[in-house]
Structures are given as structure tokens and as C-alpha cells.
Amino acid sequence: MRRIEAFRKRTALRRNRKGGIEGLPLQLMIVIIIASLGLAIMIGWMGSIEGPKSIGHIDADVSENSTYFNGSNNTYTVTVAVYDSDGYAIEGADVVITGLGAKTATTNSYFGSSGNTVPHGTTDANGEVTLRITINKPLTAGYLNIEVSKPDYVGSSTQVLVTA
Numbered sequence: 230m231r232r233i234e235a236f237r238k239r240t241a242l243r244r245n246r247k248g249g250i251e252g253l254p255l256q257l258m259i260v261i262i263i264a265s266l267g268l269a270i271m272i273g274w275m276g277s278i279e280g281p282k283s284i285g286h287i288d289a290d291v292s293e294n295s296t297y298f299n300g301s302n303n304t305y306t307v308t309v310a311v312y313d314s315d316g317y318a319i320e321g322a323d324v325v326i327t328g329l330g331a332k333t334a335t336t337n338s339y340f341g342s343s344g345n346t347v348p349h350g351t352t353d354a355n356g357e358v359t360l361r362i363t364i365n366k367p368l369t370a371g372y373l374n375i376e377v378s379k380p381d382y383v384g385s386s387t388q389v390l391v392t393a
Contacts, residue, residue, distance in 0.1 A: 284322070284377050284385035285314035291373065291389050294361075304334055305391070308359045311352050311377050318356025322379040325349050328372055329391060330365035364391065 288310040293303055307326060311319045326348040333348045350358035364373070370392045378384040 281383050282381055283314050283383040284311060284319065284379070285316065286312045287375060287377055287385060287387045288312075289373075289375050289387060289389045291391055304361060304363050306359060306361055307348070307373070307375075307389075308357060309350075309352070309375055309377070310355070310357045312356060313382075318352070318354070319379060319382070320352055320354050320356060322352045322356070322377050322382070323349065324352065324358050324360070325376045325378075326360060326362060326373055327376070328374040328388075331362050331373060332364075334361040334363050 290308045292306050292308075294306060309324050311322045311324070313319050331348050333346050348360045348362045350360050352358045364371075370390055372388040373391055374386060374388055376384065376386040
């Protein structure tokens with residue numbers, strides 16, 4: 230008799246499947262809560278990661294000097310000011326000037342003090358550098374290319390119109 234009652238209880242439990250699903254929503258809620266907390270922590274960590282800084286603006290002023298070299302080259306003073314995307318001056322940025330056969334007229338160059346090198350300089354605390362260059366005088370107008378770079382910054386460049 231006991232065996233028959235035990236058998237009936239086991240088969241009754243098998244037929245009644247309502248009890249098997251009661252714990253599932255609770256476990257599912259616990260997993261969702263833990264996953265949400267983990268995601269919130271990871272997003273918090275990622276929020277403190279800084280993106281690359283960028284050079285926001287380059288101001289360039291080109292003024293012609295009255296000194297001539299070989300009758301075909303002119304000397305120009307180029308003042309470049311470099312600012313970040315927030316408008317603050319960038320100190321220590323490298324400035325390179327190319328185009329129109331630009332050569333350095335000072336010791337600010339890649340390869341020493343010779344007058345046949347690429348004009349190059351580094352900005353000061355005000356974000357400015359002044360370079361004296363010689364260029365082939367354009368027939369009517371031409372462009373100087375100014376490239377600016379600094380470690381940890383996205384580089385930038387601009388062109389400046391030079392007229393005869």
C-alpha cells in the first residue's frame with residue numbers, strides 16, 4: 230500500500246508542472262540585475278577615457294620683408310599661432326611650412342642653419358612661432374602649406390595665400 234501511495238505522489242508531481250516554473254522568473258530577475266550592474270560599471274569606466282586631443286585652429290600671418298635674394302626670391306616673416314579645440318594656446322607644437330619653394334632664412338630648420346632647409350619651428354607658451362623664410366616669388370599668387378603636429382594631438386594643416 231505504501232508503494233502505491235508513493236507512486237501516486239510521484240506521478241501527481243509529474244502531471245502538475247506549475248511548480249517547475251515558479252523559480253524561473255526569480256532567477257531571471259537576478260541575472261538581469263547582475264548584468265545591469267555590470268554594464269553600469271563598465272560604462273562608468275569608459276566615461277573616464279579621454280578621446281584624442283585635436284588642434285582646433287591655426288592662425289597664420291605672412292608679411293613681406295623688403296630684402297631680396299638673387300632678385301627672384303623674397304623674404305617673408307610668417308607668424309603662426311596654434312590653438313586647441315577649446316581655444317587655448319598649444320605650447321610645443323611643431324610647425325612646418327612648405328610650398329612655393331619655401332626655404333628657411335633662420336636657424337629654425339630640420340637640418341641645421343643652412344638656408345636650403347624646410348622652414349620649421351616650435352610654438353612657445355603663447356602658442357606662437359615666427360619663422361623667416363625665402364620663397365620663389367609667385368607670378369600672381371600662390372599658397373604656403375602650414376602643417377602643425379604635436380604628440381597626443383590630431384595633426385592639422387592650413388594654407389595661406391601669398392600674393393605678388
